[in-house]
Structures are given as structure tokens and as C-alpha cells.
Amino acid sequence: MPSSHADVATEHASRYLQQLCKHWAHKFPVEFDPTHGTIDLSLGRTVMDADAGTLHITVSTDEAGSIERLESVVADHIKRFAFREELTFDWKPAA
Secondary structure, three states: OOEEEEEEEOOOHHHHHHHHHHHHOOOOOEEEOOOEEEEEOOOOEEEEEEOOOEEEEEEEOOOHHHHHHHHHHHHHHHHHHOOOOOOOOOOEEOO
16 A cells, blocks of 8 residues: 655644644544544545654555645645645655
8 A cells, every 4th residue: 555654844733633634524534632643535544643843644545646646635735724834745655
């Protein structure tokens, strides 16, 4: 299963994790607390972990061609929540 990972530096990691989970909870299966969240999108799965300075994101999909789209969808949504700061998403294939 293709997957990739990004560590996004932000002091608001928990806030963005919870916002994204709440945003998609009406449409997709979602489980979350302030430090961990999973979202099962139609494109694939997103798993997030938040600590004091970083939002750790792993996305995975059954379709190899969909990983870039899933990365983009997740990053674009978080960037909308984080309009007050510039976030960097440096996606790398997960080990």
C-alpha cells in the first residue's frame, strides 16, 4: 500500500488535527482526540499525530496513482485552517 509522510512544523498541531477531523467527520469515518486522529477518506487513509511543535501526517492509499492527490487534498485543507501561518509540507515516501 503506497504511503507517504510529512512532519509539519507548527505550534497549532493539535488544533489543525482536530479541525480537519471535525471537518470530515460528517462525510467519512473519523476517530480523534487532541493528539491523534485517523480519517478514512474515499481516496485513502490519513493518520495524524500532534505534539507541541509538529503535526505528523501519514497518508496511504490502495491506488499508487492516488497518493499525490491525497497528499494535496490533506495539505490544502490544513493550509486553509492555518491561513495565519505559512506551513510547509515536505512529503516523503513512508518507510
